[in-house]
Amino acid sequence: MEITIDRTPLAELETDALVLTVFEAGNGHLPALPEAAQPLAGAWLAGLVETGEFKGKTFDSVTLHQPGTARARRIVVMGAGKQDRFNPNAARKLAGAALRSLKPRGYKRIALVLPDTCAGAGFVTAAVEGAILADYNPDAYQTDKKEVQVVERFSVAGASAPDEAAETGRIIAEAQNFTRGLANEPGNRLTPSGMASAAQKMAAEFGLECEVLDRGLMQDLGMGALLGVAQGSDEPPFLIVLRYRPRNPLEGTHLGLVGKGVTFDTGGISIKPSEGMEKMRYDMSGGAAVIGALRAIAQLKPRVTVTGIIPAVENMPGARAQRPGDIVTSLSGKTIEVLNTDAEGRLILADALTYAKRLGCTHLVDAATLTGAIVVALAHIHIGLFTNHQEFGSRVLEAGRAEGETCWQMPLDEEYREYLESSFADIANIGGRWGGAITAAVFLKEFAGETPWTHLDIAGTAWNEEADPWLAKGPTGVPLRAFCRLALDWK
Ligand code: BES
Numbered sequence: 177m178e179i180t181i182d183r184t185p186l187a188e189l190e191t192d193a194l195v196l197t198v199f200e201a202g203n204g205h206l207p208a209l210p211e212a213a214q215p216l217a218g219a220w221l222a223g224l225v226e227t228g229e230f231k232g233k234t235f236d237s238v239t240l241h242q243p244g245t246a247r248a249r250r251i252v253v254m255g256a257g258k259q260d261r262f263n264p265n266a267a268r269k270l271a272g273a274a275l276r277s278l279k280p281r282g283y284k285r286i287a288l289v290l291p292d293t294c295a296g297a298g299f300v301t302a303a304v305e306g307a308i309l310a311d312y313n314p315d316a317y318q319t320d321k322k323e324v325q326v327v328e329r330f331s332v333a334g335a336s337a338p339d340e341a342a343e344t345g346r347i348i349a350e351a352q353n354f355t356r357g358l359a360n361e362p363g364n365r366l367t368p369s370g371m372a373s374a375a376q377k378m379a380a381e382f383g384l385e386c387e388v389l390d391r392g393l394m395q396d397l398g399m400g401a402l403l404g405v406a407q408g409s410d411e412p413p414f415l416i417v418l419r420y421r422p423r424n425p426l427e428g429t430h431l432g433l434v435g436k437g438v439t440f441d442t443g444g445i446s447i448k449p450s451e452g453m454e455k456m457r458y459d460m461s462g463g464a465a466v467i468g469a470l471r472a473i474a475q476l477k478p479r480v481t482v483t484g485i486i487p488a489v490e491n492m493p494g495a496r497a498q499r500p501g502d503i504v505t506s507l508s509g510k511t512i513e514v515l516n517t518d519a520e521g522r523l524i525l526a527d528a529l530t531y532a533k534r535l536g537c538t539h540l541v542d543a544a545t546l547t548g549a550i551v552v553a554l555a556h557i558h559i560g561l562f563t564n565h566q567e568f569g570s571r572v573l574e575a576g577r578a579e580g581e582t583c584w585q586m587p588l589d590e591e592y593r594e595y596l597e598s599s600f601a602d603i604a605n606i607g608g609r610w611g612g613a614i615t616a617a618v619f620l621k622e623f624a625g626e627t628p629w630t631h632l633d634i635a636g637t638a639w640n641e642e643a644d645p646w647l648a649k650g651p652t653g654v655p656l657r658a659f660c661r662l663a664l665d666w667k
């Protein structure tokens with residue numbers, strides 16, 4: 177899909193659908209068109225408003241076929257909801273909903289006109305993202321349902337923003353769709369080695385350094401926690417390292433993005449119930465988001481040095497699998513009693529976090545589909561955020577808020593540490609029954625140590641359980657935009 181900012185006068189613009197956004201009535205005003213579109217459809221809209229057929233509610237839409245007033249084949253008026261609630265996050269959804277409703281009608285060219293007061297760079301970037309994200313469907317393996325409708329061009333019209341605003345949105349959303357594509361791959365098609373090759377290929381294409389540590393190297397280093405998880409599978413584990421080095425780097429800080437890459441999580445010997453196990457192919461969503469974020473960062477070129485670290489393993493109950501009660505020695509030197517082999521994400525992340533510190537990262541953010549408990553706590557709405565450094569955690573919180581990948585901060589007090597006491601090793605890999613998302617985070621904190629670190633539990637948010645008007649069912653690609661924003665706004 178080609179993306180443009182179209183500066184042609186609206187009446188002259190050649191497109192299949194010219195989408196005009198309109199706020200809901202409020203503060204004494206009726207739903208009204210963007211100023212420049214008034215001559216095109218103002219009278220028509222006024223009639224619809226008068227009869228109550230159109231109220232401007234979010235995603236409400238009416239279509240004018242063969243408008244005599246414009247070159248466009250159709251004019252679509254779409255509600256943007258209440259004006260005071262409209263921000264770039266709403267614009268992203270609006271553009272997405274427009275694309276997802278118009279694409280099945282066979283429109284090949286779509287032009288979106290944002291409300292007059294909301295056409296600046298931030299809004300344009302978000303609208304472009306919304307359209308590209310909405311264009312993605314996880315149907316790669318449906319041979320008979322292949323999409324026949326293709327949108328060839330999406331443009332933002334009547335906006336004052338520079339081309340760069342659209343370009344930024346394109347880079348980020350294409351990276352997020354790349355992440356979604358990886359997360360959507362089933363366990364038989366994307367193994368740890370497949371994830372490593374995908375990262376290498378991406379790195380070669382976008383000029384990043386990529387280093388892949390194999391089992392032998394990890395054994396030499398002493399990554400016992402990661403290797404213990406991997407040993408039940410015939411698929412060899414890999415630790416993927418992606419490096420972005422800016423030309424003119426900010427001195428003194430180095431951001432490490434760490435992502436859980438369990439390409440399939442059966443639970444291991446502590447095997448999961450069969451019902452719902454098929455979903456565990458998205459247990460590498462954090463890792464996929466890190467690979468995608470580096471893809472965008474390589475093009476957006478922030479001034480902070482960024483390293484992506486993705487431990488990629490498959491958690492299987494093979495003959496060589498680790499058993500409950502096994503004690504492993506992590507890269508940090510700490511010993512871990514593996515009381516439940518299904519709590520594997522924290523084990524591989526423990527070694528990845530330690531390794532990230534060895535690579536010189538001064539700030540760490542990890543993303544992981546870590547616990548079912550975070551879904552119990554926050555459902556599918558917010559990412560669970562935990563931090564050992566409030567100032568840094570707040571920056572991540574803000575990046576997520578700005579990007580519509582909202583996080584909710586959870587506690588991480590010292591008091592929780594006792595739940596992880598082990599009688600035989602330095603720490604156990606599970607706590608008791610309660611507060612499962614917190615005890616998982618407390619476990620990771622032990623390995624982050626003194627380094628400012630923020631953990632994002634995306635188990636409830638990495639997968640869209642049901643299609644939204646603006647986004648297909650399936651992988652969401654979170655928290656890729658938050659990662660990019662954090663890097664771009666780095667100080
Ligand atoms: N990958 C799962 C967490 C998960 C659950 C992700 C549901 C997405 C949806 C993780 O490895 C896991 O199995 N966690 C266990 C931890 C428990 C054994 C302490 C869990 O949440 O049940």
Ligand code: ZN
Nearest residue numbers: 441518519520
């Ligand atoms: Zn598990």
Ligand code: ZN
Nearest residue numbers: 438441459521
């Ligand atoms: Zn898992």
